[in-house]
Every structure is written in structure tokens, then in C-alpha cells.
Amino acid sequence: MRDLRALRRDELPTDTVALARFLLGTIVVRDGLGQRLAGRIVETEAYPPGDPASHAFRRRTARNAAMFLPLGHAYVYLAYGTALMLNVASETEDVGAAVLVRALHPLAGLPQMATHRGLERLRDLTRGPGRLAQAMRIDRTLDGIDLMASAGPLWLGTDGGVPEQIGTTVRIGITKAADRPLRFIVPGDPFVSGPTALNRAADLALRLGAPKAEAGLP
């Protein structure tokens, strides 16, 4: 990892899909545990305004309130009673939308992550939304925090790294609007999630884009 710096809110694209693409290559940093944990985002999903699959589709509730916070805030929730999910709020304040962080390529604090996970194969450390949250010790207490605050326990940074390619597929594990191409991955990265069969099906819909032009970088 080259020199790490915090991202500024004005660098983030407001649009949910643009943000989902932009976040690939950026770094999630977990501080306050003694040892810094960090991982590069290699997989995201967009849940834009008006999306039937989005938690914010119907209305604002206690659970999804963080999706309505300004751009760059964390939305953390429990899925299936077992797995915690980290999202980044998108669009403008009072608009419910977010980007789900589905996989990280671990960069720092790997031994601690392994402890949090209960000793697993390296490849399973942060491959999948529930796994990465467990590895980074992300819980509901981090729901609603500002990810642009690099003095806080969880924040977003960059080392200037941008993926060479971005793959686009359908989203995983949803039933509504299941055909929309709103999942974005760094093709070939071993930490991208999804069962083999799903990856194969997803590969059929795979399209490659030029990340620098579409990531909204200055």
C-alpha cells in the first residue's frame, strides 16, 4: 500500500451507481482496535433511489435511517440474523440510497482479521459482505458514522490505486429487480465473492468498462 490518505466528501460521486464504481480500489480503514485494519474494496453493489431491492424503497425507518444521511456516511445492518453489512450512503441528504461493500482485498492487520474470523483460509478472510464486517469488527455501533472522518473508528481512504478494469454483473442474493446490472467487481481479484456457479452465471453478463473515465476521478 502506497501512502494512504483520507478521501474528501467532494471527491465522491453523488450518483449511487457512479459511487459504486468509484469505491472500487479505495480503502476501508478500521482504527481504534490497537492495530490498524485495512482492505481495498474489490466488489460493490448499488442500491439507487427508487430501486425495489433497496431497503429505502418503501420509506425511512429506524433501520434504514442511515441511508438518508449525507453522502459518505456508513449504513450498517444485520442480515439474516447473522451477518452484518457495510454500506456507504449515496446521493444527497434525505434521499435513501447506498452502496453495499461486498468484498475487500486485505492490506493490513491480517492476523487480527483472522482472529476475528476464527482462523479461516486467507481467501475467506474478507470475501463476502458478512465476512468482511466480521474481519473488520464492524457492528451496529458504527451505523451512521461519517466515513470521511479519518480520526474515527472507520473511514475511507485512497492510496491512488485504481483498478485496471471494472466488471459489471447482476446483484447477488436479491429477488426484486434481480436483473439489474448493479454489481461491480475488480475482475480476477481472488477476494471477489460469490459461489462458483453464480460467478459463472454472472460472467455471462460481464461487461468491461474503462475505470478511470467512469470512476469520476479528477
Added chain:
DNA sequence: AGTGCGATTGACT
């Protein structure tokens, strides 16, 4: 107040 159901994971056939 009761009920059904996930933006998943891990164990097992």
C-alpha cells in the same frame, strides 16, 4: 401481538 422473510454464511451429503 403474531408472522414471514431476507443485500449470508458455514456445515454437511
Added chain:
DNA sequence: GTCAATCGCACTA
């Protein structure tokens, strides 16, 4: 490849 665990939340009454 199949399948149960697990619980907060949304929806019905």
C-alpha cells in the same frame, strides 16, 4: 450441490 441457523424489521390484524 443442498440446507438450516438466527433475529430485527416490516406488514397484517
